[in-house]
Amino acid sequence: MNIVSVTEKIFTWFGEKITPAFVSASIAGAKGIFRPIFTLSDKKQDKDSRSYAALREGLTEGIAIPVYLMSGQIATAIAKKKAKPDGMSDEQFKKIIFKKEPYDVKKLAGTKFEHATTQDMINLRNNFFKMKGTLSMLGVFASALVIIPALCSLTIKPIMRLAKNASQTSKKENQVATVAPKKQIFKGNPLNNVYSSYSYGMKVGGV
Amino acid sequence: MIPAINNFLTSPLLVNLSQNTAARVSCETGMKAVGRPAFVLMDKDLDSSTKKYSSAKELLYQLICLGVYLAVIPTVFKRGTFALAKNGILKNTPGKGVELFKNGKQYLQYREIANLDKAARTRIFENKIDVTITDAKKKKQAQNLLEKHRKTLENLGKDSKLYNALKNEENPEKYNLLYNALETGSYFGSLIGLAILAPEISHHLIHPIMKAFGLEKDQNK
Numbered sequence: 551m552n553i554v555s556v557t558e559k560i561f562t563w564f565g566e567k568i569t570p571a572f573v574s575a576s577i578a579g580a581k582g583i584f585r586p587i588f589t590l591s592d593k594k595q596d597k598d599s600r601s602y603a604a605l606r607e608g609l610t611e612g613i614a615i616p617v618y619l620m621s622g623q624i625a626t627a628i629a630k631k632k633a634k635p636d637g638m639s640d641e642q643f644k645k646i647i648f649k650k651e652p653y654d655v656k657k658l659a660g661t662k663f664e665h666a667t668t669q670d671m672i673n674l675r676n677n678f679f680k681m682k683g684t685l686s687m688l689g690v691f692a693s694a695l696v697i698i699p700a701l702c703s704l705t706i707k708p709i710m711r712l713a714k715n716a717s718q719t720s721k722k723e724n725q726v727a728t729v730a731p732k733k734q735i736f737k738g739n740p741l742n743n744v745y746s747s748y749s750y751g752m753k754v755g756g757v
Numbered sequence: 758m759i760p761a762i763n764n765f766l767t768s769p770l771l772v773n774l775s776q777n778t779a780a781r782v783s784c785e786t787g788m789k790a791v792g793r794p795a796f797v798l799m800d801k802d803l804d805s806s807t808k809k810y811s812s813a814k815e816l817l818y819q820l821i822c823l824g825v826y827l828a829v830i831p832t833v834f835k836r837g838t839f840a841l842a843k844n845g846i847l848k849n850t851p852g853k854g855v856e857l858f859k860n861g862k863q864y865l866q867y868r869e870i871a872n873l874d875k876a877a878r879t880r881i882f883e884n885k886i887d888v889t890i891t892d893a894k895k896k897k898q899a900q901n902l903l904e905k906h907r908k909t910l911e912n913l914g915k916d917s918k919l920y921n922a923l924k925n926e927e928n929p930e931k932y933n934l935l936y937n938a939l940e941t942g943s944y945f946g947s948l949i950g951l952a953i954l955a956p957e958i959s960h961h962l963i964h965p966i967m968k969a970f971g972l973e974k975d976q977n978k
Contacts, residue, residue, distance in 0.1 A: 562934070564937060576948065588956035594964060632763055640945055655811075681767060684771045694786075699796035728856075
């Protein structure tokens, strides 16, 4: 396998397989990693604000990933419904749209579509992918404009509260640990502790 | 009703937008710039100055993202990927179409026409718009689009293989590998531009802008 065929395969995968929803989800994933890192390294803000902002940004992008992916799935399901001609079975439609080569129209003999041409099959397939792309894009737009900000507003507050409580509890525990009375140090005869009872004194068996 | 929805979903404008990563991500970023600050402003649990500060910061961040994106993707990643494919990776691979186009922009213009059905393409060659369009505004849009397509054909040259393919063939070759190469470039450009460059640039720009508008002062209060 030479470099040209490897490159072609990579280009084909990125150009044909990835949907608008996948692109947006992966950008959200990358932003979910890098944006909090940049925020945490912002020395102009105090430490608490930085960690609050970083957590909020990470959560926002974390919420965005499943929303985008789900919008892609919904788009595919709607496109299948919209593009499928009335009276065609699901199985037949899947074979027409997911096979790379044009569907053999002879297989449609005896059905409502027996007079369909190969060009009709190509058009049907093209229409499905056009609808899928458009719906996926509209889903991404709706997610970016309304769904994700709304979900963030609903979920971020309780999560932030939990995170705040957790950090306060751990701070308190640390404070308690620092002011806790020191452990009593055994000041008696070292020979009286447990270890010494095995190490010293009379040994039975001479070991 | 259903044919109207189907026509809307397969309209050339939406289809071309959905197939163009750079344009799509730009629109999405624009929507984030509207949606996110709007929801912050609607939050009743926040006090007015915090709302103002957070929404302005989010708006600025998204606008900077959009600016960085528009500056970097078409110029660096799209041109770069096409040049890399043309002069490097696909240089000696005839049949892929890389030698037929001057640049990525010309290829995308060709592809836009190739995506149309035969009847629509015939109209372009005959220099006519669709007679079924009656609305004056839509007529003007169709006329503008026709002129744009006529320019593309002129640039291709009347004797060229591409010109003849668009004119005579039912399904002209779309040279999908070139499209895939451009999309790959846009995809990685989007990741680098939005996840690495934009946060770093906004980090340097947001604070001075916020101060200039007196919003950082509000937060300190």
